Each structure stands twice: as C-alpha cells, then as structure tokens.
Amino acid sequence: MTERQRVTLEVNGRSYEREVEPRLLLSDFLRHELDLTGTHVGCEHGVCGACTVLFDGEPIRACLMLAVQAEGHQLETVEGLTDDPEKLHPLQQAFWDAHGLQCGFCTAGILMTLLPFLKENPEPTEEEIRLALSGNLCRCTGYQHIVAAVKLAADYLREPAA
Amino acid sequence: MKPAPVSYEAPDSLDAALAALQEHGFDAKILAGGQSLVPLLNFRLAQPGVLIDLNPISDLAWVRESAAGGLSIGAMTRQRKVETHPLVAERAPLLHEALPQVAHPQIRNRGTVGGSLAHADPAAELPVVAVTLGARFRLQSATGERWIDARDFYVSLMTTELQPDEILVEIELPLLPPRTGCAFVELARRHGDYATSGVAAVVTLDDAGQCSQARLVYLSAGDTPMAADRAASQLVGGDLSAESIRAAAEHATTEEIEPTADIHASVAYKRHLARVLTERALASAKARAGGSAGG
Structure with a gap:
C-alpha cells in the first residue's frame, strides 16, 4: 500500500494540495511538485543544511521529513522572504552588501536558519553567529564574509529601511 | 539517496499506533522525529514496508515532575523543547548540559528524546545521559506495558530490548540526591558533529565532603553507552582529589571502554581524549556538587 496520498499544506502563505508517494x-x-527551487538539496542526510526551511516557524531540514508529514502545516522557504523582485529582504540585502556568498548553493538554507535566529538574538556576538551557522556548510567563503553579513543583517533589521 | 517505496500510516492515537505496530510487526518502523531514521531511509540502509508516524499523536509530548519527585518526559517531546525547559535545567542539569551538544538546533527542533533513546546510536548523547542518571523507560504494546532500566535497555549497536510490537512512550529520571554534581563533556571536530569522545560524570558528596556515589558513562566508546563502573567505584569513599580523579580516568579509559578507530581518530587517541575529558568532567562535577571549587 504505497499508493499516493493527498497532502494539503501552506507554503509562504499560499495553500497547495498535491497527491504524492509517501516516500517523497x-x-x-x-x-519538484511546487517548483520552489530556492530550497537547495545538498547531502540529503541532514548534515549540510542547504535545505533548511521554516516548519511552523522553526528551522528544520526539509530532507529529513517526508512531504506527507507536512499535512496541515505551514512552511516558509527562501522565496517567501520578499514578494517584490526589486527589493531584497534586509537579510538578503546584507548578504549582497557584505558579499556573504560566492556560489550561493548554501545561501537559502543559511538565510532560513538566520531568520528566526536574528529574531531571537537581535544583537548576536560573533561567537553566537558562528554557533548558529554551525549547522550550515559553505564550501566557498570560509565563512568570514558570511559572519560579516550576519552582523550587517542584524544592523539592518534593528533599523529597518536604513 | 531517496527512500525506497514505503507505505505510511499516521495514527492519531497511541492505541491506533500500537494496533498498527502489532499488525505489521517487523515490517514496520516507528517514525518519531526522523532525524536518524530518515537519513537511513535516504541511504536505503533501512527499507521498512510501512512507516508508523507518531507525530500526529498530540499526547506523547510532555515534561513534568514525576510522582517520585524526579522528571517525567514524554517520548515525543522535541529535544529543543527539553533543552529550553526550566524544569529540566533545575531537575536534570546533566540532560540540560548535554542537549545543546546534540547536533544542531535545526535537528533538535524536530528530533525527539524518545527517538534518540530508541535509535541507540553509541555516539549519541541522550542514551549516555539516560544510563548515567539511572533513567527508566516505559515501553508500551497493544497487550500491556513494562518499565525497563536504561542500563538494561541497550544491547548492542543500535539494538535495544524494545520488542517489535513495543513503543517507548515515557522516560523517567530519578530525583538526584542533595550535594550531587553532574557534568557532560564531549569533543567533536565541529560543534554539532558526532563526538569523537565524550563522557558524563555524576558524583554525590556526603556531609563530610567525601564521595558517596559516582558514575561515569562514555559515548563513542563501544557498542552501547559504556559505563565505567569499576573506575567510578574507586572514587567512592575518597575526597575526589586530583590524584584519585586521574587514577579513575586512567582505569576507565584503559580498562573499561572499547573505542574503535575511525577516519578521524585511532583507538589510542580516543582513549587519550576520553581520559582528558574524564578528568575535566569529574573536576567540574565535584565543583558543582559543592566540593572545594564551588559552583
């Protein structure tokens, strides 16, 4: 009995309904089902953090859940950070300004990790930032510019529309 | 890197989950937080016929005082919830100290206490904490329930006394005696990685400041949480001097643990790390129990 099951969920404020195999x-x-390709897939065993999304407001690994388990839940992905293609979210703007990415593969997962982190810690120390990033692998930057971007993002978020 | 075809059941009560488990037996796998099981599914190291998801069951998550004055934790309580719960910080400081060292917040948001305990990875922190504190587990099946000591629960690598029709539903931690200090110390290459070595230490002091009870349990040191009982018993009756701590650490890590080599560390290096971590853990457990250094 591995037939398709219906799943209804909300992503970035929009409702979706699909029929999927339980193993998806x-x-x-x-x-692949919602065409929200901003969420990246790296290791598929919970190590790299590229697929981090918000599940009922909390960051989780999307590769360590089955789609059918999201029935009735609310998700946020990187696409939900801004609905204006001309205007980046302050967190994204900080990464742009501080050159906090190179290839960008890890960036979506990092942003979705940081969004709740900066809400809870509006003025993080460098040590707290590095600890918060420890579950997200970046193979390009060496993290220096990412840490700088997080500090800048904290500034932007404390003083919106600077 | 994708799970093999599997069917999925999401019962909304424990009774329904137990009935499904009884029906499917060995072909079923219980899905708790999924932070260990889903990687195994993705790698196809596990290929169960049916997954029984406990997440929709609302009454399997709690943290409260137990009847005996210790702590009772529902098996489906998220690790992050336990980590930040004030009652845990107060009643089970060892658990409180160990949890932030379990993977990353993104994992702990989803991972459950019962899931990690039942998964029985010898590199995991929570089974070590449970064995160290003398925890008891309530196992339930469609035909009844039983309690088992954490010490007796762990059989071998990822193998426990849990029968195919049973679900771990509750964890009970006993109340610690007065003047008891705990410490959990591990070393991982990066924060959140599997630890190369780690140890939990608990000591209790009597009125004269002598050690009346001691426990030492290791992770990544064998097929199960490895209790160094002889080293711990050497400490009882003494004053936990630096020399006696050194001797116990030496005994535990040369005679009682059985680490295996991996790509990051040889057996000799793991024994060395375990010895150094044991000395640190015992020194801070002693200080927290109110011995000399205070705290």
Whole structure:
C-alpha cells in the first residue's frame, strides 16, 4: 500500500494540495511538485543544511521529513522572504552588501536558519553567529564574509529601511 | 539517496499506533522525529514496508515532575523543547548540559528524546545521559506495558530490548540526591558533529565532603553507552582529589571502554581524549556538587 496520498499544506502563505508517494522527501516536494527551487538539496542526510526551511516557524531540514508529514502545516522557504523582485529582504540585502556568498548553493538554507535566529538574538556576538551557522556548510567563503553579513543583517533589521 | 517505496500510516492515537505496530510487526518502523531514521531511509540502509508516524499523536509530548519527585518526559517531546525547559535545567542539569551538544538546533527542533533513546546510536548523547542518571523507560504494546532500566535497555549497536510490537512512550529520571554534581563533556571536530569522545560524570558528596556515589558513562566508546563502573567505584569513599580523579580516568579509559578507530581518530587517541575529558568532567562535577571549587 504505497499508493499516493493527498497532502494539503501552506507554503509562504499560499495553500497547495498535491497527491504524492509517501516516500517523497519534503525537499523534493518543494522543488519538484511546487517548483520552489530556492530550497537547495545538498547531502540529503541532514548534515549540510542547504535545505533548511521554516516548519511552523522553526528551522528544520526539509530532507529529513517526508512531504506527507507536512499535512496541515505551514512552511516558509527562501522565496517567501520578499514578494517584490526589486527589493531584497534586509537579510538578503546584507548578504549582497557584505558579499556573504560566492556560489550561493548554501545561501537559502543559511538565510532560513538566520531568520528566526536574528529574531531571537537581535544583537548576536560573533561567537553566537558562528554557533548558529554551525549547522550550515559553505564550501566557498570560509565563512568570514558570511559572519560579516550576519552582523550587517542584524544592523539592518534593528533599523529597518536604513 | 531517496527512500525506497514505503507505505505510511499516521495514527492519531497511541492505541491506533500500537494496533498498527502489532499488525505489521517487523515490517514496520516507528517514525518519531526522523532525524536518524530518515537519513537511513535516504541511504536505503533501512527499507521498512510501512512507516508508523507518531507525530500526529498530540499526547506523547510532555515534561513534568514525576510522582517520585524526579522528571517525567514524554517520548515525543522535541529535544529543543527539553533543552529550553526550566524544569529540566533545575531537575536534570546533566540532560540540560548535554542537549545543546546534540547536533544542531535545526535537528533538535524536530528530533525527539524518545527517538534518540530508541535509535541507540553509541555516539549519541541522550542514551549516555539516560544510563548515567539511572533513567527508566516505559515501553508500551497493544497487550500491556513494562518499565525497563536504561542500563538494561541497550544491547548492542543500535539494538535495544524494545520488542517489535513495543513503543517507548515515557522516560523517567530519578530525583538526584542533595550535594550531587553532574557534568557532560564531549569533543567533536565541529560543534554539532558526532563526538569523537565524550563522557558524563555524576558524583554525590556526603556531609563530610567525601564521595558517596559516582558514575561515569562514555559515548563513542563501544557498542552501547559504556559505563565505567569499576573506575567510578574507586572514587567512592575518597575526597575526589586530583590524584584519585586521574587514577579513575586512567582505569576507565584503559580498562573499561572499547573505542574503535575511525577516519578521524585511532583507538589510542580516543582513549587519550576520553581520559582528558574524564578528568575535566569529574573536576567540574565535584565543583558543582559543592566540593572545594564551588559552583
């Protein structure tokens, strides 16, 4: 009995309904069923953090959940950060301004990790920032510019529309 | 890197989950937080016929005082919830100290206490904490329930006394005696990685400041949480001097643990790390129990 099951969920404030195989990972569901390809898939065993999304407001690994488990839940992905293609979210703007990315593969997961982190810690120390980033692998930057971007993002978020 | 075909059941009560488990037996796998099981599914190291998801069951998550004055934790309580719960910080400081060292917040938001305990990875923190504190687990099946000591629960690598029709539903931690100090110390290459070595230490002091009870349990040091009982018993009756701590650490890590080599560390290096971590853990447990250094 591995037939398709109906799943109804909300992503970035919009409702979706699909019929999927139970084995479909939430990360693949977002990318292939909903065409929300901003969520990236790296290791598929919970190590790299590229697929981090918000599940009922909390960051989780989308590759470590089945899509059917999201029934009735609310998700936020990187696409939900801003609805204006001309205007970046302050967190994105900080990454742009501080050159907090190179290839960008890890960036979506990092942003979705940081969004709740900066809400809870509006003035993080460098040590807290590095600890918060420890679950997200970046193979390009060496993290220096990412840490700088997070500090800048904290500034932007404390003083919106600077 | 994708799970094999599997069917999925999401019962909305424990009774329904137990009935489904009884029906499917060995072909079923319980899905708790999924932070260990889903990687195994993705790698196809596990290929169950049916997943029984406990997440929709609302009454399997709680943290409260137990009847005996200790702590009772529902198996489906998220690790992050336990980590930030004031009652845990007060009644089970060892658990409170160990939890932030379990993977990353993104994992702990989803991972459950019962899931990690039942998964029985010898590199995991929570089974070590449970064995160290003398926890008891309530296992339930469609035909009844039983309690088992954490010490007796762990059989071998990822193998426990949990029968195919049973679900771990509750964890009970006993109340610690007065003048008891705990410490959990591990070393990982990066914060949140599997620890290369780690140890939990608990000591209790009597009125004269002598050690009346001691426990030492290791992770990544064998097929199960490894209790160094002989080293711990050497400490009882003494004053936890630096020399006696050194001797116990030496005994535990040369005679009682059985680490295996991996790509990051040889057996000799792991024993060395375990010895150094044991000395640190015992020194801070002693200080927290109110011995000399205070705190």
